[in-house]
Amino acid sequence: MTISVQDPSAFYRALCRIRSFEETVLENFPKGVFFGTTHTYIGQEANAVGVLAHCQPQDIVFSNHRCHGHFLAYGGDPHALFAELMGKSTGVCGGRGGSQHLQWKNFYSNGIQGGITPVATGMALAERLQGHSPVVFTFIGDGTLGEGALYESLNLASLWHAPVLFVLENNRIAQTTPVDIAVAGNMAARFSAFGIPAQELDSSDVLEIYPLAGKLVDEVRETQTPRALILHTCRFGPHSKGDDTRSEEAIERMKTQRDPLHLQAARVNDEQSIQIRSEISAEIAAAFQAALADPFPVIHAVAGSSI
Amino acid sequence: MTISVQDPSAFYRALCRIRSFEETVLENFPKGVFFGTTHTYIGQEANAVGVLAHCQPQDIVFSNHRCHGHFLAYGGDPHALFAELMGKSTGVCGGRGGSQHLQWKNFYSNGIQGGITPVATGMALAERLQGHSPVVFTFIGDGTLGEGALYESLNLASLWHAPVLFVLENNRIAQTTPVDIAVAGNMAARFSAFGIPAQELDSSDVLEIYPLAGKLVDEVRETQTPRALILHTCRFGPHSKGDDTRSEEAIERMKTQRDPLHLQAARVNDEQSIQIRSEISAEIAAAFQAALADPFPVIHAVAGSSI
Amino acid sequence: MTTVLESLNHALHTAMQADPGVYLLGEDLLDPYGGAFKVARGLSTAFPDRVLTSPISEAGLVGLASGMALRGLRPVVEIMFGDFLTLSADQLINHAAKFRWMYNDRVRVPLVVRTPMGGRRGYGPTHSQSLEKHFLGTPGLRVLAPCDLGDPGLLLRQAILEDDPVLFIENKLLYLCRIPSGKDLADLELTTLNPDSAAAPGLDAQTYAPAYTLRMRGAPPARLTLVAYGYMAHLARQAMVQLAYENEIFTELVILTQLAPFTIQPVLDSVQQTGRVLAIEEGSLSMGWGAEIVARVAAALGPRLLASQRLAALDSAIPASGPLEAETLPDTAAIIQAAKKMV
Amino acid sequence: MTTVLESLNHALHTAMQADPGVYLLGEDLLDPYGGAFKVARGLSTAFPDRVLTSPISEAGLVGLASGMALRGLRPVVEIMFGDFLTLSADQLINHAAKFRWMYNDRVRVPLVVRTPMGGRRGYGPTHSQSLEKHFLGTPGLRVLAPCDLGDPGLLLRQAILEDDPVLFIENKLLYLCRIPSGKDLADLELTTLNPDSAAAPGLDAQTYAPAYTLRMRGAPPARLTLVAYGYMAHLARQAMVQLAYENEIFTELVILTQLAPFTIQPVLDSVQQTGRVLAIEEGSLSMGWGAEIVARVAAALGPRLLASQRLAALDSAIPASGPLEAETLPDTAAIIQAAKKMV
Ligand SMILES: Cc1ncc(C[n+]2csc(CCOP(=O)(O)OP(=O)(O)O)c2C)c(N)n1
Ligand SMILES: Cc1ncc(C[n+]2csc(CCOP(=O)(O)OP(=O)(O)O)c2C)c(N)n1
Ligand SMILES: [Mg+2]
Numbered sequence A, B: 001m002t003i004s005v006q007d008p009s010a011f012y013r014a015l016c017r018i019r020s021f022e023e024t025v026l027e028n029f030p031k032g033v034f035f036g037t038t039h040t041y042i043g044q045e046a047n048a049v050g051v052l053a054h055c056q057p058q059d060i061v062f063s064n065h066r067c068h069g070h071f072l073a074y075g076g077d078p079h080a081l082f083a084e085l086m087g088k089s090t091g092v093c094g095g096r097g098g099s100q101h102l103q104w105k106n107f108y109s110n111g112i113q114g115g116i117t118p119v120a121t122g123m124a125l126a127e128r129l130q131g132h133s134p135v136v137f138t139f140i141g142d143g144t145l146g147e148g149a150l151y152e153s154l155n156l157a158s159l160w161h162a163p164v165l166f167v168l169e170n171n172r173i174a175q176t177t178p179v180d181i182a183v184a185g186n187m188a189a190r191f192s193a194f195g196i197p198a199q200e201l202d203s204s205d206v207l208e209i210y211p212l213a214g215k216l217v218d219e220v221r222e223t224q225t226p227r228a229l230i231l232h233t234c235r236f237g238p239h240s241k242g243d244d245t246r247s248e249e250a251i252e253r254m255k256t257q258r259d260p261l262h263l264q265a266a267r268v269n270d271e272q273s274i275q276i277r278s279e280i281s282a283e284i285a286a287a288f289q290a291a292l293a294d295p296f297p298v299i300h301a302v303a304g305s306s307i
Numbered sequence C, D: 001m002t003t004v005l006e007s008l009n010h011a012l013h014t015a016m017q018a019d020p021g022v023y024l025l026g027e028d029l030l031d032p033y034g035g036a037f038k039v040a041r042g043l044s045t046a047f048p049d050r051v052l053t054s055p056i057s058e059a060g061l062v063g064l065a066s067g068m069a070l071r072g073l074r075p076v077v078e079i080m081f082g083d084f085l086t087l088s089a090d091q092l093i094n095h096a097a098k099f100r101w102m103y104n105d106r107v108r109v110p111l112v113v114r115t116p117m118g119g120r121r122g123y124g125p126t127h128s129q130s131l132e133k134h135f136l137g138t139p140g141l142r143v144l145a146p147c148d149l150g151d152p153g154l155l156l157r158q159a160i161l162e163d164d165p166v167l168f169i170e171n172k173l174l175y176l177c178r179i180p181s182g183k184d185l186a187d188l189e190l191t192t193l194n195p196d197s198a199a200a201p202g203l204d205a206q207t208y209a210p211a212y213t214l215r216m217r218g219a220p221p222a223r224l225t226l227v228a229y230g231y232m233a234h235l236a237r238q239a240m241v242q243l244a245y246e247n248e249i250f251t252e253l254v255i256l257t258q259l260a261p262f263t264i265q266p267v268l269d270s271v272q273q274t275g276r277v278l279a280i281e282e283g284s285l286s287m288g289w290g291a292e293i294v295a296r297v298a299a300a301l302g303p304r305l306l307a308s309q310r311l312a313a314l315d316s317a318i319p320a321s322g323p324l325e326a327e328t329l330p331d332t333a334a335i336i337q338a339a340k341k342m343v
């Protein structure tokens, strides 16, 4: 979804949509309306919005377990996403995938850490080989730096000129594991060691993320070679639901200092921001209610459960 | 096997032993006395000899498919190694392992690229946790930089302070694949990105390799943290047998300029060097003949081949 | 009454207490979190130096633990979800399980890899599978699965004491099952066998891996043998009781805790009487554990095997949506239905 | 006469010629080497832009090829030795095989992963295995294995044309087997069936994956059905002829080329006549392909199945030493011996 930086309210709206969606998820999980688990994006909204504002129709997004924000920033329908979490037939994948396994247009996600990176690399290569000039946005977290498949992908992407933008969202924690006990050495060096230029930014401000992402997206598109964007960010919520082991103060501090919605709200006049919030609120509530009312999928075609 | 640099003939002897062993292997393979395949170490002898001269009894060596040179430099018995290649009961592993799968004292090898690195890391960690101060020498080739398991190991070794010396033998080719089409970016950076200091040396001279290895071995032993040693080297022979796709001229050039035996012979007087070569020749010939005469293993205990 | 989870957790405490060589490695193990399914709870507090919470590196972790095992320690690795075991496949199959045999029996690998399998929680296609079938039949690898009878913790402790690698398959829903008391089982006759488990090349016989046979107390001769393990054994026990009381179909239930290598004897003992066998598992049907059960029974009994069937998950991925998932996985009703068809 | 190797190599040439979307990826593929077993010979010369010789990255490679397949190409990946397939297990099981179904049938993954399995060359424990059993029964993954009958190349070409992922199991010794002419098979009656192969969730029926049934021409009714695939089918054919001529034991041999998902019908058709089945494979016995064969036959025939056995490799690693390896793997003599015991 292409957003212009000229219009701060469009960014604000996109940030609010993710926030509101995720809050609705967390609020309603205890009511038993969703299946499985969820990983919310609260606090990281500016990454998805700032980066995917550069996503063109021919581009591809491959996301991970924390995919709601990416999906919505890509232009995904909140109703279909709610429905997917509820296991409804109207869900993004008809209820088969659930929270972590989405596919819509050129958007994909999978719940196996690291495993998506070679797949995304292959997509990028295939598109380039077919004469397109796409950018394949691939989102990973800091914890995913532990997986070997990532490095195989970096090597292959570099050698074979796969137009991938690796977006590393370093929220400094993986489930409950702080980054400093899980990631040795230097993050940017892990990309540059494979010949992939990497840039870092420590910000929750969509207006800082947007231009840097744009620069790298342009480089990927023009050179059809990979780049890495490392976004140091903050996860406000639990890993999934109620499993946050960090101190309340630390979280409060992050919320005060690093809320992408606050930062962007300051650029929109009060009246407008109230208006946007209430519109988004209504949109998300309506999507949620609609999904609730949707039917469950019918019995799926069966092959041999018993022989 | 600890060798002192004071004694150039000891180094020469060790180099010759490997060379003579490997030449005997290649010469006799067509006669059908060996099973499977083999990966000879001709041209790279100075790596094993220069590095493993620092190996103390409590230290551990984990080697790969190209393990004969490492095994012999470690002090392994040429007779047992021949016998292993011949599938004899007197072989290093009683004929079960064959050329790539050796285990003797603290020496291990396995034929799956990359897979040995986490295992070696765990050994190092276990030894350190049990209050020893070992060095675990882990040999990999340039091609093995393609495997993800390696990077998981580097991260773990760095985070958990595993006293591993990763020895990367860059012979600039993996089977038939030149390094420049298989390894992107920078080799040393692939280690340092994980917080593992790496040093490089482009030499076939055991007297250059020995001191640099010694420095790193000391660092590993003292700090009980990992280091990497990157040795740019030359493989004179085929990958296994008769599968060399490089030009004859290129190989001849290497042989003239980079033969570790020539380099070391110059430091031993002629008479002595002739003497050493003939002693080694006799030793290896005797080992080969003895292995030939050894029996095959007896039927192994059998469990359920048919139910 | 203890749950399976408590029993396993307690066993880890006991094992780490008893032997300073026991280490626990895995993702997100530290208290207060104590691992995704809480089997590790309290351990990092009690043994801070021996609980190694790790990066997300399933292959590296299993390989590293094999190395520790080769050098005198007794590591226990927790793989957060059994679905991720695929990432350790090479380390398990081409390293840990092979070392002893290929190194001519001169090394041992006292490694335990524990992992929760199973669905029914709506976690979707990559977090709900029962993938153990892909690892059964790996030479040199013992595979154990606790059930809610006997002492699941003891099974784990014995696995840790063993000198060969063990894959220890837990089930997410089994965790919360309570281990029934004698009184709970009053309607049932329970025979516990501790078969001299098939020693295979590269593996010694193991000491504690019981097989259980359950019958309805005082019932007429059973006409069908159910065979199950793990959480399915729990469901099969329910089905057995229901079949008896509601349908007057009497069955015997054989529960195995050692899936590979294993001896079929306890199953044979029962099928020799009943003539019919139904193998029940949560993994997908094709090439599952049940195939091995049926094949061994068929080989042993020939025409005396009157009927054999398997009940398993559909041969499809496991959907996140509750109603779809429920259709995909076998439950008590499905067992009852399958049993009814067979007698 | 063409060898299986030539047939497969030719098929790759034809497939790449016919469709510019076909790519070949793998280690050491470039001419003059042309891949470790030469199946890729000539391809990098003929199609230099579409043969991607790769770093040693089995997981990355299969993942990358899945991505290519998702985006409109038809990649064929060569894994140098089947032993290394363990490294791609996660990409096959949790990615390639799942995508179509979990994404609600809105994507397709026309991926082929080819790899040579098998021993008898003294390569030792990590280069001699037949590991396909660990991948059979993966929902969404078709597994094919050519034999030396019919058209192995056509099987591969059809696999490449398919829109779902295929694991294509070759055998190192099969490569050099010559495909027999009608005259070579003069003593035998050959029935070729092209069963409507079981469509499973996430997989369409496939067009060419024949099953073959062989009988001794003009012989009395067979009393035993042999079932095999790949190179073991070649050995089983030898055993069948020997059994007939030297022991007057008449058998039927059913050869499958589609291992998963598959229909048991051709096997049933034969066992219904013979009453006895012997499943033969080169992989290690426990939880092997043969278990699924026997389990399905037993389920279908009940007491009409008089005898069933499996012949497979020992449940141990595969030794490098020739004499030990020969003992570990089943050969023609072992088939004859097993067959004799059964009738
Ligand atoms: C292969 C694999 N291992 C473990 C997990 C379980 N898991 C899901 S999310 C997660 C943490 C990921 O951390 P990070 O990459 O930093 O992403 P974040 O959750 O912080 O966005 C873990 C361990 C998984 N999904 N896949
Ligand atoms: C996992 C795995 N993939 C592929 C192979 C086949 N193979 C054996 S050696 C080799 C090349 C290794 O190259 P390198 O690491 O540079 O070592 P070198 O042979 O040059 O010493 C390959 C591809 C293997 N043994 N293991
Ligand atoms: Mg994180």
Ligand SMILES: [Mg+2]
Pocket (backbone or CB within 6 Å): B141, B142, B143, B169, B170, B171, B172, B173, B174, B175
């Ligand atoms: Mg090399």
